[in-house]
Amino acid sequence: MKHYDELEWLFYKERVISEEKYNEMEDHLYECDECMNIFLSLIDNEEINSAEKIVPENFTDSVMDNIKNFKNKSITKVERNDMIFKNIFGYYVAVAVVAIILTWGGFFSSLVDTLPKAAKSTINEKAIITPNIVFNVSEKIVNRTSNFIDNFQNLNCKEAAK
Structure with missing residues (x-):
């Protein structure tokens, strides 16, 4: 996916690019959160204030009313279940084909032989011998707190007994 830089989004915002490029970038905004964040960062307070003057105060209510009044056509359950099936x-067929190909190619048998060797080579023996300093400090704090509470x-028990 091709991403656009801040200058290109500025040209998009000002509409100084071709209509074809404008439509391409608009479609890209629907798919790419990264570019959407760049584009939104270019919107300043002056533009927000001018938009507030254009959009009526009851805009949200009218949209919600339209959504409630909208009747959508539902597809029958038979078609839906048939599509899901x-x-x-x-x-399942795709997974079975991939598993058969990997089995015939010897991937799984080589994986069984290679993984123990790789795991053995990644073990850091120095880390096993070296004590964990953070754990030791936290263990000391817990022990001292426990002793203080005891x-x-x-x-308190001795004073209550007197």
Whole structure:
């Protein structure tokens, strides 16, 4: 996917590019969050204020009313289930074909032989021998806190017993 830079988005915003390029960039905005963020960063307060003057105050309410009044055509369950079954069946066939190809090619048998060797080579023996400093510090804090609470409870028990 081709991304556009800030200058291109500025030209898009000012409409100083060809109509074909404008439509191409607009379609790209629907697909790319990164470019959408760049484009939105180019919008300043002056443009927001002018848009607020154009958009009526009851815009949201009228849109919500239109959505409530909109009646959509639903497809029948038979067609829907049939489509889902065809899609799932197609996925299973694709996975089965890939598994058969990998098995015939010896991928799985080589994987079984290679993985233990790779795992053994990645073990860092120095890390095993070296103590974890952060864990030791946190362990000391926990132990000291526990001892403090025990001493405090014992002190309270002794005072209550007197």
